[in-house]
Amino acid sequence: DVKVTQSSRYLVKRTGEKVFLECVQDMDHENMFWYRQDPGLGLRLIYFSYDVKMKEKGDIPEGYSVSREKKERFSLILESASTNQTSMYLCASRQWGGNNEQFFGPGTRLTVL
């Protein structure tokens, strides 16, 4: 069965902290994605990765960076967390060039105080 896991369901951090959100998939998918979801704004793409060591900016990359050192793991980094980064963060993966079906993790609810 398809599985995308995220390191934390809930996370509380202080302004200015460096925050790491981890995502792992066990489907050998090449592509991985990070979204944030906010009421009234829907899902917005932050960064995505077509393969190991590759990354592409999405619609709202400012204030974030990513790391993809292994195929199964995609990390989202908040270099200096701010209160406006309080949100639900969702990770997804898909097979390269397949039917484009994306599989999502359970989400991480991040609160920055």
Add this chain to the structure above:
Amino acid sequence: KQEVTQIPAALSVPEGENLVLNCSFTDSAIYNLQWFRQDPGKGLTSLLLIQSSQREQTSGRLNASLDKSSGRSTLYIAASQPGDSATYLCAVSNSGYSTLTFGKGTMLLVSP
């Protein structure tokens, strides 16, 4: 730029009703369309994926249709149940290698 709209934003129905959720997109040159379900505070669960060459897909009480020329898709839920209460999102892809464009969802409440 592709834009996806879902109407209505919220819908409340009594148990047992058949209902239709709507999704429209501005660029009809899509590769496929995916319907998701999201429970409060949770991730997205894929329900149905329709390729551009298909007209509909069915899974249990769910039926999704696609009309590319008019830029519309509908998700039909038969004999709704309280367990169907969730937010339903549609998303389109313009190629096998592009990212998804999401609508903002329809929040469905099915009352016993």
